[in-house]
Amino acid sequence: MGAVAGHGVGAPAEAPELASTVQGDGQAERTQGKHAEAILKLEPPQAAFTLKYRGEAKRMQGKYAEAIVHFDRALKLAPQDADALKFRGEAKRMQGKYAEAIVDFDQALKLAPQDADALKCRGEAKCEQGKHAEAMVDFEKALKLEPGSLESQPDSEAMWFYNRYFDLRSLSGQISPSSRWAIVGAGPVGLCLALSLAEYQMDAGFAEPREPLITVYESRWLVPSEGGGWKRNPDPAVRARDQVVTVQDAVVQLFSEAVQTCFEGERVWLHSRNVPVAEIEDKLLCKAQEAPFSRYIRIEKSERLTRRKDQAEFIQALPADFIVAADGAASLSRRAFPSKFVCPHSRGFSTEEQRIRLAETENGYAHADHVLGIILQQDARPPQEQSLNVIFTLAQNVYLLNSQKGSKGFLNIRVTKEEYDEIYRATGQRGCSFGSPIQLKLEESLDADDVNAFHKVKLPWLRRRIEEGLKLFGMRTEHMLGITGFQLMPAYVQHFCHVMQGEGRSDQQRVLLLAGDAAISHHFWPGRGLNTGLKSVKAIVRMLKSPTVAEGLRRYNSFMTKLRVREMQGRSGSMMPKSLQLDWGSQLLTNSGNGHQQMLLDCWHSAKTTDDLIPAAKTSEATNRDSFLRTCKLWRDFLERQPGWSHDAVTDDLLQTRIMTAVAKPKALELHMMVRSAFDNGPGRASGWPTSRQGGREVDPADDQHWA
Numbered sequence: 001m002g003a004v005a006g007h008g009v010g011a012p013a014e015a016p017e018l019a020s021t022v023q024g025d026g027q028a029e030r031t032q033g034k035h036a037e038a039i040l041k042l043e044p045p046q047a048a049f050t051l052k053y054r055g056e057a058k059r060m061q062g063k064y065a066e067a068i069v070h071f072d073r074a075l076k077l078a079p080q081d082a083d084a085l086k087f088r089g090e091a092k093r094m095q096g097k098y099a100e101a102i103v104d105f106d107q108a109l110k111l112a113p114q115d116a117d118a119l120k121c122r123g124e125a126k127c128e129q130g131k132h133a134e135a136m137v138d139f140e141k142a143l144k145l146e147p148g149s150l151e152s153q154p155d156s157e158a159m160w161f162y163n164r165y166f167d168l169r170s171l172s173g174q175i176s177p178s179s180r181w182a183i184v185g186a187g188p189v190g191l192c193l194a195l196s197l198a199e200y201q202m203d204a205g206f207a208e209p210r211e212p213l214i215t216v217y218e219s220r221w222l223v224p225s226e227g228g229g230w231k232r233n234p235d236p237a238v239r240a241r242d243q244v245v246t247v248q249d250a251v252v253q254l255f256s257e258a259v260q261t262c263f264e265g266e267r268v269w270l271h272s273r274n275v276p277v278a279e280i281e282d283k284l285l286c287k288a289q290e291a292p293f294s295r296y297i298r299i300e301k302s303e304r305l306t307r308r309k310d311q312a313e314f315i316q317a318l319p320a321d322f323i324v325a326a327d328g329a330a331s332l333s334r335r336a337f338p339s340k341f342v343c344p345h346s347r348g349f350s351t352e353e354q355r356i357r358l359a360e361t362e363n364g365y366a367h368a369d370h371v372l373g374i375i376l377q378q379d380a381r382p383p384q385e386q387s388l389n390v391i392f393t394l395a396q397n398v399y400l401l402n403s404q405k406g407s408k409g410f411l412n413i414r415v416t417k418e419e420y421d422e423i424y425r426a427t428g429q430r431g432c433s434f435g436s437p438i439q440l441k442l443e444e445s446l447d448a449d450d451v452n453a454f455h456k457v458k459l460p461w462l463r464r465r466i467e468e469g470l471k472l473f474g475m476r477t478e479h480m481l482g483i484t485g486f487q488l489m490p491a492y493v494q495h496f497c498h499v500m501q502g503e504g505r506s507d508q509q510r511v512l513l514l515a516g517d518a519a520i521s522h523h524f525w526p527g528r529g530l531n532t533g534l535k536s537v538k539a540i541v542r543m544l545k546s547p548t549v550a551e552g553l554r555r556y557n558s559f560m561t562k563l564r565v566r567e568m569q570g571r572s573g574s575m576m577p578k579s580l581q582l583d584w585g586s587q588l589l590t591n592s593g594n595g596h597q598q599m600l601l602d603c604w605h606s607a608k609t610t611d612d613l614i615p616a617a618k619t620s621e622a623t624n625r626d627s628f629l630r631t632c633k634l635w636r637d638f639l640e641r642q643p644g645w646s647h648d649a650v651t652d653d654l655l656q657t658r659i660m661t662a663v664a665k666p667k668a669l670e671l672h673m674m675v676r677s678a679f680d681n682g683p684g685r686a687s688g689w690p691t692s693r694q695g696g697r698e699v700d701p702a703d704d705q706h707w708a
């Protein structure tokens with residue numbers, strides 16, 4: 001919570017009960033709800049101050065959008081109310097709208113320049129924007145107005161950010177090209193960083209270092225190769241890396257030609273290429289072990305640790321000046337240093353993960369998205385044109401195919417929470433996360449046209465959902481290699497480096513940086529995880545050109561914060577609103593004991609005009625088919641207008657045949673789900689992916705404005 005919510009200083013005398021509830025201890029948290037309820041009953045309902053405190057009560061409940069509506073109305077009646085402006089700014093900050101929040105704080109401070117609380121709020125918003133130096137000016141002004149006010153609020157975000165800033169300021173000296181680097185994790189981000197650092201050292205004139213100054217530690221997927229060095233462990237059980245990722249051309253072009261060759265792939269989407277992530281890693285690993293890179297980089301297999309304490313000791317003992325944790329979303333390195341990368345008092349903080357869970361920062365987000373990943377087997381020939389695959393994927397939010405040649409990669413299927421829980425129960429699986437997905441066994445093959453097939457297997461709805469997805473992209477069950485399932489919970493850190501002063505055996509000052517998924521992990525539907533990770537690599541290399549270590553880290557931190565706001569709140573957030581969640585709950589689940597299944601089938605045969613999924617699917621089949629065809633045509637027209645779209649034209653006839661007539665046409669039920677899942681992007685724009693919420697300028701490490 002921010003300064004306003006965490007402490008009473010923000011609440012003036014008009015609402016003494018509000019002020020008395022927010023003294024910042026556990027009691028306040030417990031009573032806050034009751035007082036918020038009382039405030040919601042304040043009279044008269046249309047008075048400016050009632051609206052203001054109702055808004056504040058909503059804000060305390062995490063209902064930011066509703067709070068802002070109240071503040072807007074209060075400010076219409078009393079535009080000079082500095083508190084209402086401050087409260088609205090805080091609600092906007094919690095929504096991740098930092099620039100808008102700062103406009104409100106600026107205005108509040110014009111009206112009440114002595115308001116130390118507003119200064120702290122603005123400082124926090126500036127930290128969240130990566131403008132740490134400006135934030136410190138605000139914090140210091142606040143301290144002058146209320147000496148000791150930060151220290152008296154040790155559990156405020158302002159205090160936490162303030163301390164992180166002082167950690168950075170304590171660093172002395174310049175970044176030397178002969179610094180030693182340790183990179184934990186040989187995923188695409190760790191390996192790409194090693195190559196980029198080596199190139200930096202070569203450019204700095206280190207023709208023949210006595211020994212490599214860059215070491216990459218990987219604990220999972222390496223085995224010794226016959227000719228010396230390391231290669232991927234061929235045992236698929238060791239590390240399933242079947243996803244095909246879309247990497248943006250603009251991101252790949254940030255790197256040297258040598259590195260770019262590791263990202264060659266098929267052109268499927270606009271301005272990008274599709275590459276299996278395992279192929280990227282294999283090429284990067286090979287390159288790191290070839291001359292000239294092998295003289296600069298050492299690869300080591302590290303012990304697979306599981307306890308935070310052991311990982312902290314491992315990191316503290318590494319012989320390096322800079323350590324980069326690129327050990328993925330579940331990063332043990334991040335978790336080994338509690339409260340260093342995330343303020344434990346921030347909304348959405350997860351103690352277990354040591355990250356902020358995006359979904360928990362805003363009341364309007366769903367807790368998690370639930371996805372099945374169908375691992376596909378590559379066909380000799382693409383089962384369907386990639387142009388159609390892209391169009392069908394963009395036109396809805398249930399199925400996502402990201403593949404090479406139309407069949408290597410993953411078919412992803414979003415399911416509801418209830419469906420996901422049912423899969424758990426039926427398969428006897430325990431909780432799983434993105435990092436360790438569940439693995440399902442395949443059922444025996446089914447006749448896809450047989451509606452009574454619902455009866456035949458344990459999870460008939462699941463079988464059918466998968467088959468329909470495969471069919472949409474021209475495939476059959478024979479293309480399936482396996483099924484995984486995971487919860488998607490986008491998450492991030494607030495601070496991207498930790499100064500290790502005299503920690504462990506060394507009394508030297510060293511720095512631990514976070515990069516890649518360890519720092520920011522996405523909702524992968526809009527496909528930007530690796531792109532973000534590669535930008536963090538480029539930012540680390542750019543950091544090396546800063547005049548001092550402190551300045552370099554400040555800039556890295558600031559850049560990463562801007563990138564996080566763009567990618568998390570901007571892109572991953574677009575997939576998380578409750579309004580975009582699939583809404584058929586448990587309607588299709590098997591419940592053989594009480595005849596529920598039979599009821600569903602009866603329902604299917606005698607459709608009623610209710611909003612229930614099955615009857616609605618039946619009655620609206622013709623409309624749905626027209627609507628899906630129209631949407632696909634809009635996407636086709638949009639894509640074919642774009643420079644760089646590299647596919648043959650998709651004719652109306654082809655679309656018509658696939659959606660309306662051919663055997664491959666989607667069944668009424670799944671078609672209904674797809675149409676229902678589509679996001680309305682506004683008049684004249686194709687519905688489907690929430691692209692109207694995802695647009696905007698990219699944050700680019702080569703852009704001086706983003707680097708400032």
Ligand SMILES: Cc1cc2nc3c(=O)[nH]c(=O)nc-3n(C[C@H](O)[C@H](O)[C@H](O)COP(=O)(O)OP(=O)(O)OC[C@H]3O[C@@H](n4cnc5c(N)ncnc54)[C@H](O)[C@@H]3O)c2cc1C
Nearest residue numbers: 185187188189219220246327328516517527528529530531
């Ligand atoms: C289905 C799916 C589709 C995706 N699609 C896209 C897409 O289209 N576009 C896109 O940009 N991104 C996409 N992503 C995301 C992308 O795959 C990740 O963002 C990317 O792999 C992150 O790279 P990383 O190197 O940071 O982490 P990882 O790839 O997770 O690598 C981390 C490495 O660290 C190692 N490691 C872990 N712990 C330790 C330890 N304690 N010590 C030493 N080593 C350790 C691991 O073995 C691993 O090699 C997708 C992801 C999925 C699952």
